Amino acid sequence: MIRFDNVAKRYPAGREGLARVSLQVKPGELVFVTGHSGAGKSTLLKLIGLLERTTRGQVWVNKRNLNRLKARDVPYHRREVGMIFQDHRLLADRTVFDNVALPLVVAGMGYQEIQRRVHAALDKVGLLDKERSQPVTLSGGEQQRVGIARTLVSKPPVLLADEPTGNLDPKLSREIMELFLQFNQVGVTMLIATHDIDLIQGFGKRIVQLHKGRILYDSGAVT
Amino acid sequence: MKHNTTPTSFRRNRNPLTWLARHVQNALASLGRLARQPLPTLMTTAVIGIAIALPSGLYLLVDDVRELTGNWDGGSSISLFLTDGIDDRKAAVVRDTLARRSDVGDTRLITRAQALEEFRQRSDFGEALDLLDRNPLPAVILIRPAPFASSAADTERLAKELEQYREIALVRVDLQWIRRLEAITHTLERSILVLAGLLSTAVLLIIGNTVRLEIQNRHHEIEVIRLVGGTDAFIRRPFLYEGLWYGLLGALIALLLVTLGLGLMQGPVQHLAGLYASEFRLKLITPGTLLSILLGGPLLGLAGAWLAVGRHLARIQPE
Ligand SMILES: Nc1ncnc2c1ncn2[C@@H]1O[C@H](COP(=O)(O)OP(=O)(O)O)[C@@H](O)[C@H]1O
Ligand SMILES: [Mg+2]
DSSP states (O other), X not given: OEEEEXXXXXXXXXXXXXXXXXXXXXXXXXXXXXXXXXXSHHHXXXXXXXXXXXXXXXXXXXXXXXXXXXXXXXXXXXXXXXXXXXXXXXXXTSOXXXXXXXXXXXXXXXXXXXXXXXXXXXXXXXXXXXXXXOGGGSOHHHHHHHHHHHHHTTOOSEEEEESTTTTSOHHHHHHHHHXXXXXXXXTOEEEEEOSOHHHHHTTOXXXXXXXXXXXXXXXXXXX | OOOOSSOOOOOOXXXXXXXXXXXXHHHHHHHHHXXXXXXXXXXXHHHHHHHHHHHHHHHHHHHHHHHHHHTOTTOSOEEEEEOTTOOHHHHHHHHHHHHTSTTEEEEEEEOHHHHHHHHHHHOTXXXXXXXXXXXXXXXXXXXXXXXXXXXXXXXXXXXXXXXXXXXXXXXXXXXXXXXXXXXXXXXXXXXXXXXHHHHHHHHHHHHHHHHHHHHHHTHHHHHHHHHTTOOHHHHHHHHHHHHHHHHHHHHHHHHHHHHHHHHHHHHHHHHHHHHTTOOOOOOXXXXXXXXXXXXXXXXXXXXXXXXXXXXXXXXXXXX
16 A cells, blocks of 8 residues: 655755655555654655655555656645644634535535535544534644544545644543554554554554664564 | 556546535635625725726726817817809808718808908908908808817818818818827827726735735645645635635725716816816716726736735645
């Protein structure tokens, strides 16, 4: 589903984000990406979501070579790759419903279908009663779940989460992770970046550890 | 895992109904956003309105002035001095023949006796004339070109034709003043064109700048929309509609200002015209001007928004 071939990413300032990373993720797999701050976790995910482009090497997602993807196709690629961030990236001036509906509105879906799907997604994250609320009135954990509902609503085959529990206490963090594991059961391919190794060790899922832009350890390496 | 070298193409939404619904929704949403900030919106549209109203109003005025030159009292009259042997009866026949021409307006015959009388009253040589045993003055026919044929060129052509008449000895036409008037209206028209160009550019920049600020204000929203797969067209659309609305609202304000301004001038102008015994009235607006304001305003708005969008949207990318 996702493949990195000798990928390097160098930022304009000359900083190295990734250096020669090769990686394969099978359809439906859940991979935790760990490493210290600055190890390159965010860079790895950004290359998949095309928030950044590679400097060297190739990234394949869903049988498409991202290097060859034209700028006008990037939005359509992003519709297949849901992204979740530590800071939620919700729109403060819109209700929870409107936030979750955004990917469907953008895709030009009809209102009835949007309503049905948004309710289903909010139900899955346990926030059905909050659809009319403004995001700021919600707790950190709830806001993160709105962000998750927003990616689930369009049923993307790939889901990326960058430090989704970064601001949450251990109990809430666990709940969020268990939510992800649930969605993984229905076949979504997932990459979750976190520096919290203690949190993810008990789940029995593949762990890729990055260090200074290289893969230091991969519990599920194919070769 | 096998990878295709040629990527499968993405599914794009091409349902015309959803497309139309989205445009209507966007148009209304943009209007709603303007309505939620009534004061800034009013100020921007008022500036645009004034910028459009100024050249439009001036254009209408000059148009009126040009029309006025056609029936200005004492306009470009042509004096026809008749041949010596023509008596009063024959002169009247010539006058009637000329009056039947479609390109001739008013006609007036000054008989030889009348000419002599006038000369006597107006000049110091009146007594000298008494020494002559016969009236040396010819009969004169004064004509004025018909209103539709009163330009300098038309008048000149008419004069040429009248010279061919056997009964007419001399044609005298004073084109000086009408040429001046034509030159003045021409200059005014050109100035208005230049002014319209400058003010259109101003409108373009005002709307461009307003839309640019709006883009900056909604920076975060644009990033999030890109993140969830919004296309450039989707992101662009509300801003283009905003420009369109600014232009349309500005155009409506311009119409109001032009009508109001010319309406205020109507009274004094009619009074002035009355002093010249003229029925002249300013026309408040013409269909052509109405149409060009109502089309030009939104078009300028759209263009201004397009400039801003083209320059600033691409720079806003999620990270
Ligand atoms: N936008 C950027 N500009 C310059 N350097 C960057 C940028 N983003 C990341 N980096 C650098 O790339 C390296 C990897 O960063 P990142 O992928 O964010 O690591 P992590 O997410 O594991 O903390 C760091 O050295 C960081 O300073
Ligand atoms: Mg990071």
